[in-house]
Structure formats: structure tokens, C-alpha cells
Amino acid sequence: MIKVGVLGAKGRMGAQTCLAVEEAADCDLVAQLDQGDSLDALTEAGAEVVVDFTRPEVVMDNLAWCIEHGIHAVVGTTGFDAERLAVLQTQLAASPTTGVLIAPNFSIGAVLMMQFSAKAAKYYESVEIIELHHPDKVDAPSGTARRTAELIAAARRDAESGPIPDATTTALDGARGADVEGIRVHGVRLRGLIAHQEVLFGDEGETLTIRHDSMSRVSFMAGVLLGVRTIATAPGLTVGLEQFMDLT
Ligand SMILES: NC(=O)C1=CN([C@@H]2O[C@H](COP(=O)(O)OP(=O)(O)OC[C@H]3O[C@@H](n4cnc5c(N)ncnc54)[C@H](OP(=O)(O)O)[C@@H]3O)[C@@H](O)[C@H]2O)C=CC1
Numbered sequence: 001m002i003k004v005g006v007l008g009a010k011g012r013m014g015a016q017t018c019l020a021v022e023e024a025a026d027c028d029l030v031a032q033l034d035q036g037d038s039l040d041a042l043t044e045a046g047a048e049v050v051v052d053f054t055r056p057e058v059v060m061d062n063l064a065w066c067i068e069h070g071i072h073a074v075v076g077t078t079g080f081d082a083e084r085l086a087v088l089q090t091q092l093a094a095s096p097t098t099g100v101l102i103a104p105n106f107s108i109g110a111v112l113m114m115q116f117s118a119k120a121a122k123y124y125e126s127v128e129i130i131e132l133h134h135p136d137k138v139d140a141p142s143g144t145a146r147r148t149a150e151l152i153a154a155a156r157r158d159a160e161s162g163p164i165p166d167a168t169t170t171a172l173d174g175a176r177g178a179d180v181e182g183i184r185v186h187g188v189r190l191r192g193l194i195a196h197q198e199v200l201f202g203d204e205g206e207t208l209t210i211r212h213d214s215m216s217r218v219s220f221m222a223g224v225l226l227g228v229r230t231i232a233t234a235p236g237l238t239v240g241l242e243q244f245m246d247l248t
């Protein structure tokens with residue numbers, strides 16, 4: 001049995017994760033912590049793996065504590081940039097048997113959407129991303145959109161693609177979205193939505209739209225459990241659930 005602790009257990013994703021871990025025959029939910037709870041409860045309960053769905057402003061402290069105590073971490077919380085990942089690499093170097101997975105999106109379909117988008121990137125002159133989420137989300141653009149843009153930008157660099165055409169010379173603030181490594185990312189916040197993304201590619205005479213929809217938070221749970229089951233075999237830092245999937 002894998003002893004699992006959940007951070008952010010009272011939140012939307014944390015609560016769903018507690019249910020999924022409780023239902024998993026090979027997992028034992030030993031700690032459910034939220035705002036104000038001491039992390040010491042994790043060691044007291046013997047947690048081997050922590051799942052973090054908290055907030056960008058607290059996740060780094062949680063991870064520093066977990067790494068220091070040799071507890072593996074499966075992380076869905078957003079807010080990771082190159083600087084944060086470098087900090088984690090340094091912390092993990094001092095705890096070489098500990099694994100941390102940072103997964104911008106745990107939905108298998110969303111991972112495939114990102115991978116397909118990276119594959120398509122070199123064939124199209126134009127690309128833009130639209131992410132659509134529930135209005136209670138605190139960060140924009142979404143972690144998934146940022147990661148998708150980074151993967152597309154890397155693929156375009158590798159292919160030595162030219163600049164994306166855009167003749168805009170005057171615009172209202174925000175009209176052309178955020179710029180993530182040269183890729184335009186647009187955010188929608190709408191009651192009724194959960195998590196959705198479209199990646200639009202265009203070239204002379206054709207467009208390609210790759211769309212993914214999470215209609216329920218259950219959609220993230222297969223990925224979370226894959227992370228929980230795999231992380232102990234993957235010491236160090238892993239970014240992206242695709243690293244634990246067979247995508248060959
Ligand atoms: N990777 C993925 O597949 C997914 C990632 N996410 C990401 O996960 C994160 C959480 O999303 P969501 O569940 O919707 O957000 P919620 O706001 O519903 O949940 C976050 C929970 O964490 C609690 N919390 C805050 N600080 C701490 C702390 N120091 N220790 C423990 N708990 C704390 C919050 O309490 P309080 O409200 O009192 O602050 C809240 O209960 C976001 O970054 C979101 O983008 C979401 C969906 C999927």
C-alpha cells in the first residue's frame with residue numbers, strides 16, 4: 001500500500017483526489033491537510049507520497065518541506081517557471097532518492113493535446129492558444145496553456161520557424177492576449193466551465209484546431225494516481241505527466 005497525504009484537501013481538486021485515493025485498492029489515504037494544518041502530520045502519519053493541489057504562493061514551501069523529509073511529491077498546483085524548477089533541482093540534489101513530479105495537467109487527454117500540439121507546431125506559420133476555465137480560478141493564463149506555449153515555442157525554435165504573422169499596430173490592452181515565448185495565449189473565465197483549451201494552427205488555405213475539454217474533475221484522477229504509483233521509481237525532478245506515459 002502506498003501511504004498518501006493530500007495538501008489542499010478541502011479544495012476542489014484536493015477533495016476529488018482524497019476520494020480517488022480512498023477508492024484506489026493500492027493506496028492508503030493517511031493525511032488530509034489544508035490551510036493552517038501543520039505539515040508534521042505527514043511524517044506522523046508515515047506519508048510516502050504527497051499530492052499537492054494548493055496555491056502557487058504556498059506550493060514551494062510545501063515542496064521544500066517534503067524534499068527535506070524525503071517524501072515524494074506529485075504536484076498539480078500551477079505557478080512553475082524555470083526559476084522555480086531550478087530551485088527544486090537544487091533541493092532534490094540534497095535528497096537524491098526523493099522524486100517530485102510537476103504536472104501542469106493530469107488529464108490524459110490534455111497531455112495528449114499538448115503532445116499533439118508540439119508535433120503539429122513546425123508545420124504551421126500561425127498558432128494561438130485559447131484556454132477556458134471556471135471563474136474561481138486564481139491564475140491566468142492556465143499552467144496548461146503556458147506549458148503548451150512553451151512546448152510549441154521549443155518545437156518552432158528547433159524547426160527554425162519564422163515569426164508568427166501579425167500586422168497589429170494598434171490594440172486595446174489585452175486584445176491580443178498574453179505573450180508566452182512569442183505565442184499568444186487568450187484566457188476565458190466562464191461559469192459552467194471546468195477546464196478547456198483550444199490550440200489553433202493556421203497556414204495558407206487551412207487551419208487545424210486541437211481541443212480538449214475536462215467536463216469533470218474526475219478527468220484528472222487517472223493521471224494523479226499514475227503519478228502516485230510511479231513517483232517513487234523516479235527520483236529527482238520530472239516535469240509533465242507524459243514522462244510517465246508510453247507515447248512512442
Ligand atoms: N495539474 C492539474 O491537472 C490541475 C491543476 N490545478 C491547479 O491546482 C491548484 C488548486 O486548484 P483548486 O483545487 O481548483 O483550488 P482550490 O482553491 O479549490 O483549492 C486549494 C486549497 O488549498 C488550500 N490551501 C491554501 N494554502 C494551503 C497550505 N499552505 N497548505 C494546505 N492547503 C492550503 C486552500 O485553502 P484556502 O481556500 O483557505 O486558501 C484550498 O482549500 C491550482 O493551482 C490549479 O490551477 C487544478 C486542476 C487540475
Ligand SMILES: O=C(O)C1=N[C@H](C(=O)O)C[C@H](O)C1
Pocket residue numbers: 078104105106133137138141142143144145194195196
Ligand atoms: O485551475 C484549474 O481548474 C486548472 N488548473 C490547471 C491549469 O492551470 O492548467 C489545470 C487545468 O487546466 C485545471
